[in-house]
Amino acid sequence: MNFRGARWLVVITGLGLTGALLRWLSAPLLLHRPAADRPDVRAETFAGAMGQGIALGIFGGFRPLVADFLWLQVQDRWEARDLGGTLGHLRLTTAVDPQPLAFWLNGARIIAYDMTEWRLAGLTRGDAMSESVGKRIEAEQARMALAWLREAERFHPGTPVLQIERANVQLNRLHDVAAAAASYRSAAELTDAPYYAARLHAELLRRLGRKAEAYAWLRKIHPKLPPNDAAAAAGLVLARLRGLEADLAIPPRQRYRAD
Amino acid sequence: MTAVPFSLRRVWLIACVTALEAARQRVFHLVLVLAMGLVLGAHAFREFNFGASELKFMADFGFGALTVFGSVLTIVATAQLFFGELEHRTALTLLAKPVWRAEFILGKIGGVMAVVTVFCALVTLLLLGTLYFRQQTLLAEHPELSESARALDPMAIIAVGVAHWLKFGVLAALTLLIASFARTSLYAVIVGFVMLLICHLHPLARLASARTDSWLLRGVAGMVSLIFPDFQLFDLSASIDSVGAAGAASLIRLVAYAGLYFSVLGSLAVYSFNRREL
Amino acid sequence: MNGVAAIEARGLTKDFSFGLRGVNIRAVDQLSLRIEVGQIFGLLGPNGSGKSTTIKMALGLLESTQGSCRIFGVPSCEVRARCQVGYLPESPHFHRFLSGRELVAFYGRLCGLRGEELRRRVDEVIAGVGLEAAAGRRVGTYSRGMLQRIGVAQAIVHDPRLVILDEPMAGIDPVGVAEITALIQQLKARGKTIVLVAHELTQVEALCDRIAILDRGRLVVERDLGAEFTALEVSQLSAEHVAELQAWLEARGGVLTTRRVVRSRLEEFFSPRIPATRETPSP
Ligand SMILES: Nc1ncnc2c1ncn2[C@@H]1O[C@H](COP(=O)(O)OP(=O)(O)OP(=O)(O)O)[C@@H](O)[C@H]1O
Ligand SMILES: [Mg+2]
Numbered sequence: 001m002n003f004r005g006a007r008w009l010v011v012i013t014g015l016g017l018t019g020a021l022l023r024w025l026s027a028p029l030l031l032h033r034p035a036a037d038r039p040d041v042r043a044e045t046f047a048g049a050m051g052q053g054i055a056l057g058i059f060g061g062f063r064p065l066v067a068d069f070l071w072l073q074v075q076d077r078w079e080a081r082d083l084g085g086t087l088g089h090l091r092l093t094t095a096v097d098p099q100p101l102a103f104w105l106n107g108a109r110i111i112a113y114d115m116t117e118w119r120l121a122g123l124t125r126g127d128a129m130s131e132s133v134g135k136r137i138e139a140e141q142a143r144m145a146l147a148w149l150r151e152a153e154r155f156h157p158g159t160p161v162l163q164i165e166r167a168n169v170q171l172n173r174l175h176d177v178a179a180a181a182a183s184y185r186s187a188a189e190l191t192d193a194p195y196y197a198a199r200l201h202a203e204l205l206r207r208l209g210r211k212a213e214a215y216a217w218l219r220k221i222h223p224k225l226p227p228n229d230a231a232a233a234a235g236l237v238l239a240r241l242r243g244l245e246a247d248l249a250i251p252p253r254q255r256y257r258a259d
Numbered sequence: 260m261t262a263v264p265f266s267l268r269r270v271w272l273i274a275c276v277t278a279l280e281a282a283r284q285r286v287f288h289l290v291l292v293l294a295m296g297l298v299l300g301a302h303a304f305r306e307f308n309f310g311a312s313e314l315k316f317m318a319d320f321g322f323g324a325l326t327v328f329g330s331v332l333t334i335v336a337t338a339q340l341f342f343g344e345l346e347h348r349t350a351l352t353l354l355a356k357p358v359w360r361a362e363f364i365l366g367k368i369g370g371v372m373a374v375v376t377v378f379c380a381l382v383t384l385l386l387l388g389t390l391y392f393r394q395q396t397l398l399a400e401h402p403e404l405s406e407s408a409r410a411l412d413p414m415a416i417i418a419v420g421v422a423h424w425l426k427f428g429v430l431a432a433l434t435l436l437i438a439s440f441a442r443t444s445l446y447a448v449i450v451g452f453v454m455l456l457i458c459h460l461h462p463l464a465r466l467a468s469a470r471t472d473s474w475l476l477r478g479v480a481g482m483v484s485l486i487f488p489d490f491q492l493f494d495l496s497a498s499i500d501s502v503g504a505a506g507a508a509s510l511i512r513l514v515a516y517a518g519l520y521f522s523v524l525g526s527l528a529v530y531s532f533n534r535r536e537l
Numbered sequence: 538m539n540g541v542a543a544i545e546a547r548g549l550t551k552d553f554s555f556g557l558r559g560v561n562i563r564a565v566d567q568l569s570l571r572i573e574v575g576q577i578f579g580l581l582g583p584n585g586s587g588k589s590t591t592i593k594m595a596l597g598l599l600e601s602t603q604g605s606c607r608i609f610g611v612p613s614c615e616v617r618a619r620c621q622v623g624y625l626p627e628s629p630h631f632h633r634f635l636s637g638r639e640l641v642a643f644y645g646r647l648c649g650l651r652g653e654e655l656r657r658r659v660d661e662v663i664a665g666v667g668l669e670a671a672a673g674r675r676v677g678t679y680s681r682g683m684l685q686r687i688g689v690a691q692a693i694v695h696d697p698r699l700v701i702l703d704e705p706m707a708g709i710d711p712v713g714v715a716e717i718t719a720l721i722q723q724l725k726a727r728g729k730t731i732v733l734v735a736h737e738l739t740q741v742e743a744l745c746d747r748i749a750i751l752d753r754g755r756l757v758v759e760r761d762l763g764a765e766f767t768a769l770e771v772s773q774l775s776a777e778h779v780a781e782l783q784a785w786l787e788a789r790g791g792v793l794t795t796r797r798v799v800r801s802r803l804e805e806f807f808s809p810r811i812p813a814t815r816e817t818p819s820p
Contacts, residue, residue, distance in 0.1 A: 007531050011527050012486065015523070018523045019485040019486055021519075068315070263616045276632055279634060347630035351593075352629060353644075354597075356644060357616050357649075
């Protein structure tokens with residue numbers, strides 16, 4: 001074979017071998033890739049996006065920018081109170097770029113709160129204002145928001161703000177205090193969790209009447225709170241402890257001693 | 260006559276001359292000015308009133324500019340600086356000196372990378388400055404603003420800048436490999452852009468091979484994902500809130516990935532150029 | 538002659554092929570040549586006869602299709618073969634954005650010069666080619682002749698033993714030609730070997746010790762140009778005198794090669810015949 005032919009062969013073979021060898025490097029990176037890259041996740045959405053000419057942007061390496069402009073569409077639909085449009089664009093945005101948490105968090109809030117309101121406002125006066133219909137709509141939207149947040153957690157496992165958001169929906173919309181308490185707790189156990197998650201967990205336990213549990217939880221977390229951080233509110237937690245000790249009639253010798 | 264060992268000093272000399280040539284070309288200034296203009300122009304997004312996500316929009320827009328102009332700069336500069344030597348026959352004089360062809364190729368890519376590095380650094384730093392400035396004004400106007408507006412992680416911005424730089428490095432080596440085959444610089448530039456596109460097609464190739472029953476399509480998709488580096492991997496989102504320990508690990512992997520591809524592509528370019536007729 | 542030759546080519550052949558169908562052009566055909574150390578060697582031939590191609594193969598810039606070439610005994614394809622060679626390509630171009638001095642220094646550095654020695658050599662060769670005044674200017678602003686001169690400067694900056702000049706006089710003014718001629722003679726005086734490609738035969742005659750003539754890639758003539766032949770110029774001989782002279786020469790083993798009819802210069806020929814019309818006022 002002449003050199004020209006041999007050269008092509010060497011180059012193609014070299015690149016092929018490199019590609020095969022580098023799989024072990026790129027495979028873990030791929031796991032963190034946006035859904036749009038992964039045929040196993042929501043390929044349909046991706047195909048939809050392609051139809052809208054978004055593909056070029058994505059393939060050119062402008063994924064975040066494409067997602068931003070889709071998010072603009074979300075806001076536009078949101079202002080028009082267009083439920084279907086808002087939801088569709090929300091899905092598209094997160095399919096194109098699931099990395100920004102803000103998309104997921106704002107999306108959850110829109111689904112749980114704004115959309116409920118739009119649907120309630122859309123009901124005809126007379127029969128609709130009945131309590132049960134309102135409750136049903138509220139619950140439907142809340143469950144949709146929870147599903148949305150579960151999807152978010154596939155891309156951002158172990159992210160406290162997502163779990164707190166879940167707890168908020170469970171508490172405010174489903175009125176499921178026990179579930180919310182559990183969610184706050186799992187959030188609080190993550191590193192980088194805000195301090196208030198732990199406090200809210202105890203507070204909800206107290207509301208549920210599980211005061212001993214709440215007391216044990218607070219005793220466990222208080223020593224870890226930095227005394228000088230206002231957000232940690234160590235003083236407040238201590239006051240709660242004292243209140244619970246009084247409620248539970250803990251003998252003085254067994255009381256919590258902060259030092 | 261004693262043997263002439265491979266010399267990094269000569270690589271350095273050639274790289275310096277190459278970088279100097281690039282830096283004195285108008286195209287380079289134009290690209291730099293346009294990219295920086297767009298980064299500053301991202302300020303216009305203020306009008307849209309995005310609230311908390313405004314900073315993210317600005318960052319994404321800035322990096323969009325970096326992607327566009329960085330790719331253009333990398334491909335055009337590599338092809339131009341390489342063919343400049345061949346077409347103006349400066350390579351004749353150069354390679355008639357005791358210079359290895361490998362030194363020549365490495366010097367060329369070193370020069371291009373110097374220019375690309377300066378470009379990436381300037382655009383990223385300008386973006387960082389713009390974002391910081393805007394964040395300060397936002398915080399001054401609305402002291403109660405949510406966490407996400409406060410969380411401007413400079414390390415995340417720098418990480419995304421570095422990822423772009425890594426991608427351009429691989430792109431430069433790829434363009435040089437193409438140029439070592441090509442006969443004209445126009446051909447190298449066009450093929451370079453086509454390759455850039457193909458390297459972004461990995462997700463589509465994966466999708467195709469997962470979904471199709473067609474033998475042919477599967478074969479093509481498999482070839483694409485085997486032969487070409489995956490540029491989507493470098494596409495770290497500038498999402499300001501999502502770089503942590505996992506991000507650092509990813510970045511290290513990315514550096515290794517880019518470094519290995521750079522070396523392989525560079526070696527192939529040397530191999531291919533070694534027996535090229537001048 | 539023994540010892541190692543400056544350039545030794547054996548059966549050197551080069552084919553260029555074009556296009557998909559592989560049309561072949563044989564640029565150099567079975568060329569065997571030996572250029573001795575210390576000579577000024579002229580490589581002549583019509584356009585497209587393969588002179589530049591031969592030189593590029595000798596320098597390892599082109600790969601030969603067949604045959605081999607050595608420089609001071611080292612195969613051309615090796616990098617070390619080029620340590621002792623300076624090369625000026627035909628119609629050279631250089632990095633336009635460097636100044637003349639920077640350019641020569643760059644090539645000097647590539648050849649391993651540095652520090653004080655580098656500075657001294659750069660000044661020396663720039664003065665040698667008469668470019669001191671323009672040395673600070675960018676090469677992009679140079680005229681063709683100046684490019685040629687800076688090309689000669691970079692070829693000799695590292696004081697090589699062999700200097701290959703492909704049409705060094707092209708585009709150079711008469712003063713420049715004299716300067717470069719002097720430079721080449723100077724190099725020869727210092728024991729360098731010079732390979733000179735030129736079309737201007739008077740220059741070749743004035744400089745070269747030995748010449749080779751290529752035609753369509755083949756070597757057709759290779760010979761010394763010595764002082765052995767003395768040209769005699771005699772003017773105004775009648776035809777019978779010429780015949781006589783020829784017979785006399787032939788009897789002694791000489792040959793009369795050229796016979797020229799010398800005319801007086803055009804001006805002398807014309808002026809007596811031009812009527813002095815200007816002086817005659819029109820009636
Ligand atoms: N790179 C090339 N590709 C194809 N053909 C070439 C190439 N270089 C030279 N040739 C051909 O080889 C032949 C010899 O060319 P070369 O340049 O050696 O001639 P030359 O003797 O130097 O002529 P000149 O006096 O015009 O400089 C020509 O027919 C030319 O067309
Ligand atoms: Mg020639």
